[in-house]
Amino acid sequence: MSLRENLLGKAASALRPHEPIVLAGDASVGDAIRVMQEHHAGCVFVVEQGRPIGVFTERDVLKRVMASRLSGDTPLADVMTRNPRAIGQDWTVANVIHAMHAGGFRHMPLVDEAGNLTGVVSIKRVVEFLVDHFPSAVFNLPPTPDQSLSTREGA
Secondary structure, three states, rough: OOOHHHHHHHHHHHHHEEEOOOOOOOOOHHHHHHHHHOOOOOOOEEEEEEEEEEEHHHHHHHHHHHEEEEEEEEEHHHHHHEOOOEEEOEEEEHHHHHHHHHOOOOOEEEEEEEEEEOEEEEEHHHHHHHHHOHHHHHHOOOOOOOOOOOOOOOO
């Protein structure tokens, strides 16, 4: 399939969503940061009855916690982004990319028809999806855009 066909024809699941990391709203910011580090994750979600009611991201650590010099004991509910915009399982890859770009999101929750959290789509997975369509163009780029190679690299 062409890139266009894949963007418009494939569902969000083609982006290989991550398993979401879920914490309670009364968990501390310190706990959230530790869990994010342990799982090499960029965000954690707070859910209520299976539905995402908040997201806490790396950006929140910098902009809300560090910038305000908040304690690691601060409850997650005090600094999370409430009611995060979610992706439906029937969304196309093109819809997901548009929503992430328009909202400036690096992570978005994937929900089922009932609104229950089922996964997380990251910008990294979007880039991987796109790279799969242009592997030779992407993997043969010189180390920096303004640098050109005088000889072929490798074997």
